[in-house]
Amino acid sequence: MDVPGFSASEVSAAVTELEDTYVFDTVTMRAHAAELERRAYELDEPLLAARARLCLGHLCLRAGEVADADRIIRQVNRWATEHGDRQLLARSHSLWASVHRHSGDDAAALDHMVIAVELLDAHCSPYLQIWARVKLADALGQLGSMDAARERYADAEQLAERLGQERVHVGVLNNWAWTECDTGNPGEAGAVVARMLDCATRYGFALEPADMDTVAAVQIANGAYAQAEELLLICIERHRRDDDYEEADALPEYLLSLARARRGRGTLDPAQHALDECRDLCAARGLNALLARVHAEQAEIHAARGEFAEAFMEHRAYVAAVMNAHSEQREASARTRLALLETAEARREAADFRAQARHDALTGVYNRRFVDEVLPVLAADGTLCAVALLDIDHFKRLNDELSHATGDRVLVTVAEILHAAVSRLGPDAFVARIGGEEFLIALPRRSAAEAATIADTVRGAVRAHPWVDLTRGLPVTVSIGVAGTDEGGDAPSALLSRADARLYEAKRGGRDRVAS
Numbered sequence: 154m155d156v157p158g159f160s161a162s163e164v165s166a167a168v169t170e171l172e173d174t175y176v177f178d179t180v181t182m183r184a185h186a187a188e189l190e191r192r193a194y195e196l197d198e199p200l201l202a203a204r205a206r207l208c209l210g211h212l213c214l215r216a217g218e219v220a221d222a223d224r225i226i227r228q229v230n231r232w233a234t235e236h237g238d239r240q241l242l243a244r245s246h247s248l249w250a251s252v253h254r255h256s257g258d259d260a261a262a263l264d265h266m267v268i269a270v271e272l273l274d275a276h277c278s279p280y281l282q283i284w285a286r287v288k289l290a291d292a293l294g295q296l297g298s299m300d301a302a303r304e305r306y307a308d309a310e311q312l313a314e315r316l317g318q319e320r321v322h323v324g325v326l327n328n329w330a331w332t333e334c335d336t337g338n339p340g341e342a343g344a345v346v347a348r349m350l351d352c353a354t355r356y357g358f359a360l361e362p363a364d365m366d367t368v369a370a371v372q373i374a375n376g377a378y379a380q381a382e383e384l385l386l387i388c389i390e391r392h393r394r395d396d397d398y399e400e401a402d403a404l405p406e407y408l409l410s411l412a413r414a415r416r417g418r419g420t421l422d423p424a425q426h427a428l429d430e431c432r433d434l435c436a437a438r439g440l441n442a443l444l445a446r447v448h449a450e451q452a453e454i455h456a457a458r459g460e461f462a463e464a465f466m467e468h469r470a471y472v473a474a475v476m477n478a479h480s481e482q483r484e485a486s487a488r489t490r491l492a493l494l495e496t497a498e499a500r501r502e503a504a505d506f507r508a509q510a511r512h513d514a515l516t517g518v519y520n521r522r523f524v525d526e527v528l529p530v531l532a533a534d535g536t537l538c539a540v541a542l543l544d545i546d547h548f549k550r551l552n553d554e555l556s557h558a559t560g561d562r563v564l565v566t567v568a569e570i571l572h573a574a575v576s577r578l579g580p581d582a583f584v585a586r587i588g589g590e591e592f593l594i595a596l597p598r599r600s601a602a603e604a605a606t607i608a609d610t611v612r613g614a615v616r617a618h619p620w621v622d623l624t625r626g627l628p629v630t631v632s633i634g635v636a637g638t639d640e641g642g643d644a645p646s647a648l649l650s651r652a653d654a655r656l657y658e659a660k661r662g663g664r665d666r667v668a669s
Contacts (some may be wrong), residue, residue, distance in 0.1 A: 161196050164189055164357035168201055172244070173280035203232050203241060211248055214255070217401025217438040225251045236441050240281070247285050250292060255402070255440070263292035279316040282310050294332035303331060319356040323349055323364065330574045339374035346371050354368050369414065370495050385411045395586045399492045405443055412450055416457060424454055445471055478617040481519040515561060516568035519585035524593055528645045529583070533595050533655035539637035541594040541602030542652040543571070543611070546630045546664040548590040555624060561619075563629060564590065570618060593649075601637030605669035608633045612667055630665035632656060 167190055171182060173338050186209040190354035193201035210225030250265035262308045264334035266289040272280055283433035287491040313322035325348035345370055353360055360368070365388035372381035389407050408431035415424035428450055435444040448471035454466035511523040531538045543550075545567060552560040564586070571584045571592060581597040594611065596604045612631055634655030636648050655668035662668065 161201065164192050164196065164198065164201055164205075166286055168193075168204045168208065169278070169580065172204065173278050177186070183216070186212055198240055200238065200241070201355065203229050203238075203263055204244075207244055207248065207438065214248065214251055215401065215512065218250060218253050219439065223249070226252065240277050243269045243277060243285060244281060246272065247281070247288055250288055253444070254292070254295075255582065258296040259292060263296060266292045275462045279312075279323060281527075283316070283321050283325065284315045286312070286585070287325050291328055291332055293472060295335055297336070299333070299336055303329075306332075306496065318535055321351050323356065323358055325354060327364050327367050330371060331527070332422070334367070334370045334374050335500050335601045337369060342371045343375060362392045363403060365391075366403075369410050371507075373410065373413050373417060374415070376417070377412050377629075380412040382411065382418060384412055392621065397451075401438050402440050402443055402550050403439070405431045405440060408434070409443070409446060409450060412454070414453055416450070416473070421454055422459055426435075428454065434538040456488075465622055513568075516565050516586050518568045519583055521585065521587045523583075524585045524587060524595070527583075528595065528648075531595060537598050537638055538648070539596045539599045539601050539635060540597070540648055541604055541608040541609075541611070541631075541633050541667075542587075542649070542656045543592045543631050543633045543636045545590040546632055546658055546660070551624060551627060559623065562623060566618065567615060567629070567631070568592070570614050573609060574607075574614055575621060599637070600639045601635055601669055603668055608635050608669070610668045612665065616665060632659035632664045633667045634659055635667060635669035 162273050168173075171186060171189070175180070177278060190202050190205035190209065190362070193199075195204055206225060207229040210222045210229065211390050213219075213225060214222035226245050229241065230245035230249065233245055239242045246265040246269035250262040250269065253265065255258070255260035266285065269285045273285055277285075287307040290302040290309065293299075294302035294304065295651075306325060308323065309325045313319075313325050325344055330342045330345040330349060331337075333345055349364065350368070352358075353364070365384050369381040369384045369388065372378070372384070389404070389411065392404055392407060408427045412424045412428040412431065414419070415427060428447060432444065432447045432451075434440070435447060437446060448467050452464045452467035452471060455461070455467055511519060511526070512587075513520045528540070545563065546559065548563070551563055568584065569584060575582045575584050575594055578596065579598075581595075583595050584593070585593045587593050594608070595605075596607060599607070612633055615629060615631045618629065620627070634652045636655065637650035638648060640651070659666045659668040
């Protein structure tokens with residue numbers, strides 16, 4: 154993979170490619186992700202840096218470094234929560250689910266995948282749209298909800314076909330077949346495997362080792378032990394040749410399948426050899442959930458040899474491992490639920506902060522910052538839009554003669570009158586206080602002439618309000634300048650400049666009037 158240049162667009166394209174890669178060269182990509190993160194920081198692009206860092210966490214997970222992956226994913230999830238980035242949140246929860254799957258905590262994995270899928274939107278990449286649904290289905294299947302899992306797998310398969318994600322389409326069927334087989338449905342698994350093989354042939358793909366292992370697992374479940382052993386030997390040879398391309402638990406899974414196939418054939422010494430290698434890898438890589446399955450298979454081999462005392466001891470070890478895993482799951486679930494609670498609270502706080510940053514603290518209407526963000530969008534691409542700039546007449550006199558507290562109450566009341574008038578005009582129209590006693594009314598899809606009529610109605614509403622109790626008889630009126638994109642010069646700066654010039658025309662013309 155080429156190292157990109159220093160431009161933000163090049164780094165972004167490289168990060169996107171890394172995020173949506175299906176087949177991994179873990180060693181090369183890990184160095185690449187770290188370099189992308191460094192360059193993103195140099196470019197002062199914190200979102201790009203966070204995305205690259207999450208890729209690094211994913212690669213740590215694939216290398217079996219679960220604790221490091223968990224730490225990185227937590228960091229990125231916290232940043233994405235604080236900054237309200239839905240796509241990054243979806244990716245981080247999806248990877249967090251994989252962390253819990255590695256540790257055997259299927260309930261926590263399901264929690265995270267539900268959140269990930271809820272966060273998906275139209276901005277998420279096709280890869281994430283599909284794969285999040287697959288991993289949700291995986292988690293549902295492992296918890297015994299196969300009907301719900303099948304719905305998600307079918308949804309993901311249709312989405313992959315519609316979006317032209319051919320390699321991912323094969324991957325969807327691989328996961329579906331594996332889950333059917335693992336949950337005791339060999340007939341359904343065989344039907345899904347047949348579709349997977351048909352897709353691979355149609356698309357011109359050679360099966361990956363993980364695909365071969367799934368086919369072999371289905372063959373074992375259906376008693377075809379010799380075919381399974383033959384396929385697994387090819388699978389393991391392929392993995393040993395290209396072991397940078399698969400996850401840390403891949404080879405132990407293949408060896409466990411090989412031990413089961415050989416036991417089925419009655420070749421117990423070769424079965425034991427494969428299982429011993431699998432056990433060593435599980436211990437070295439901390440694959441506790443898989444190690445429990447090793448104990449179960451060891452008990453089966455002892456029983457096949459007539460070594461019933463040894464089989465009983467291995468079965469006890471299996472039960473102890475399962476009980477320990479359940480204890481760890483309960484602890485992990487408690488930590489997960491705490492993390493999810495903290496994430497939800499942080500998300501709410503971030504949303505509250507963003508809302509506060511875009512609203513005027515005194516009146517509650519939008520502020521100048523919101524106008525600067527939204528008006529360019531409303532006025533873009535020749536879209537019809539009008540604005541009215543409004544100023545309270547003789548506001549200094551109200552402050553000087555009555556008090557600043559009364560002036561503030563006048564501002565709040567005027568804002569309420571404007572908001573009541575504008576809220577009837579549709580969801581896109583809004584009011585903002587842009588400084589002192591000055592307000593802006595934005596009127597999308599309206600001409601300058603239509604805006605002038607609306608502005609005059611607003612002007613009349615302010616004048617007609619019963620001010621006497623608040624202002625002791627002093628009148629409250631407003632002057633308004635109106636401009637629209639249908640007059641030409643539709644850049645926001647030009648639009649506001651024309652409205653501002655007309656506002657001063659209204660003031661020079663005697664106030665309490667609209668200039669357009």
